[in-house]
Amino acid sequence: MTTRTAAQAHTAARIAHREHCVRCPTNRMLDRIGEKWVALIIKELSGGLRRYGELGRAIPGASQKMLTQALRNLERDGLLTRTVTPEVPARVDYELTALGHSLLPVIQAVAQWADQHIEQIDSARAAHDARGR
Amino acid sequence: MTTRTAAQAHTAARIAHREHCVRCPTNRMLDRIGEKWVALIIKELSGGLRRYGELGRAIPGASQKMLTQALRNLERDGLLTRTVTPEVPARVDYELTALGHSLLPVIQAVAQWADQHIEQIDSARAAHDARGR
DNA sequence: CCGAATCCCCACCGATACTG
DNA sequence: CAGTATCGGTGGGGATTCGG
Numbered sequence: 001m002t003t004r005t006a007a008q009a010h011t012a013a014r015i016a017h018r019e020h021c022v023r024c025p026t027n028r029m030l031d032r033i034g035e036k037w038v039a040l041i042i043k044e045l046s047g048g049l050r051r052y053g054e055l056g057r058a059i060p061g062a063s064q065k066m067l068t069q070a071l072r073n074l075e076r077d078g079l080l081t082r083t084v085t086p087e088v089p090a091r092v093d094y095e096l097t098a099l100g101h102s103l104l105p106v107i108q109a110v111a112q113w114a115d116q117h118i119e120q121i122d123s124a125r126a127a128h129d130a131r132g133r
Numbered sequence: 134m135t136t137r138t139a140a141q142a143h144t145a146a147r148i149a150h151r152e153h154c155v156r157c158p159t160n161r162m163l164d165r166i167g168e169k170w171v172a173l174i175i176k177e178l179s180g181g182l183r184r185y186g187e188l189g190r191a192i193p194g195a196s197q198k199m200l201t202q203a204l205r206n207l208e209r210d211g212l213l214t215r216t217v218t219p220e221v222p223a224r225v226d227y228e229l230t231a232l233g234h235s236l237l238p239v240i241q242a243v244a245q246w247a248d249q250h251i252e253q254i255d256s257a258r259a260a261h262d263a264r265g266r
Numbered sequence: 267c268c269g270a271a272t273c274c275c276c277a278c279c280g281a282t283a284c285t286g
Numbered sequence: 287c288a289g290t291a292t293c294g295g296t297g298g299g300g301a302t303t304c305g306g
Contacts, residue, residue: 011281013193026172026240029247034167036299039159052268063300068269078257089267090306099253106246107159113239114162120232124211169279185288196280201289222287223286270305277298285290 032077037062037070039107042096045080046104049095079103165210170195170203172240175229178213179237182228212236 033039037059044050044058056067071094074080079100085091096104166172170192177183177191189200204227207213212233218224229237 007282025247025251026244028251029243030167030172033243034163039163056268064269065271065301066299069299076258076261077254078261079254084268090269092268099250099257102250103246106242109239109242110162110166111159113236114158117232117235118158118161121210121212124232125209128209128211189288197289198281198291199279202279217288223289225288268306270303272303273301275298275300277296279296280294282293283291286288 032073033103033107033110035070035073037066038074039110041067041070041074042079042100042103042107043111045094045096045100049093052092052094055094074100165206166236166240166243168203168206169199171207172243174200174203174207175212175233175236175240176244178227178229178233182226185225185227188227207233 040059040062041055044055050058052067052071055071056062056064059067062070071080071082075082075094078097080094080096083093083095085093173192173195174188177188183191185200185204188204189195189197192200195203204213204215208215208227210232211230213227213229216226216228218226
């Protein structure tokens with residue numbers, strides 16, 4: 001296409017640039033940590049090795065599918081290990097790696113900030129909603 | 134329904150419990166921070182007051198719609214202020230509040246961890262993919 | 267007991283066009 | 287300049303069922 005609108009050219013440039021933004025380490029990790037149930041899994045695993053069923057019971061909100069998916073992603077990224085013990089019934093244990101442990105302080109920093117400021121956020125939101133409508 | 138399967142009862146219990154998980158401050162903040170473009174907006178705003186267009190140019194990946202949506206959510210939570218100056222052409226400035234500034238160290242902690250460990254994660258993922266298939 | 271596989275919905279996000 | 291309105295595609299995530 002030799003002819004295209006300015007809007008299209010602008011859109012193309014934005015799409016190209018988005019690749020960089022999305023691949024930036026900070027955003028990649030925020031995406032990963034922000035995934036559903038990931039933070040809870042890491043926190044639960046910080047107490048040591050856990051069986052699949054234990055995790056499921058510790059995090060009742062997660063469906064089996066989501067729990068498995070999150071665990072697989074974390075395993076893929078080298079944040080935890082998955083150990084299958086072929087006995088009957090089957091037994092699968094999950095445990096944080098060194099890399100996974102190194103992530104704990106970060107998550108705890110977020111948790112601490114959240115606990116300290118959640119009331120401010122709630123009241124700010126309430127005030128904003130009350131004024132706006 | 135006086136009669137329902139054990140599976141249904143279990144599901145109902147999980148749904149009820151999920152309410153607690155989702156409302157936990159840590160997860161709420163992770164959801165908020167993990168939202169698209171939020172981290173980038175905060176980082177950009179850490180340099181001081183910015184106009185809407187400046188933010189748009191600084192974050193070329195975000196569409197107007199997403200940028201506006203994210204800004205409105207952050208304003209609602211009291212993390213930034215939105216100031217309209219009625220001149221021609223229109224001018225709207227965004228600026229972090231004290232609460233918003235207090236979030237900066239947390240985001241930087243995540244960013245720092247990501248920068249330091251992104252290579253480990255990439256190599257772990259590459260190794261995992263190479264083995265698995 | 268630990269998943270894999272399947273179906274399905276709707277929430278999110280992007281593109282485009284229009285307004286004050 | 288700074289949005290709002292609207293439409294459409296996509297995929298995340300939940301329920302359910304089947305296998306080892």
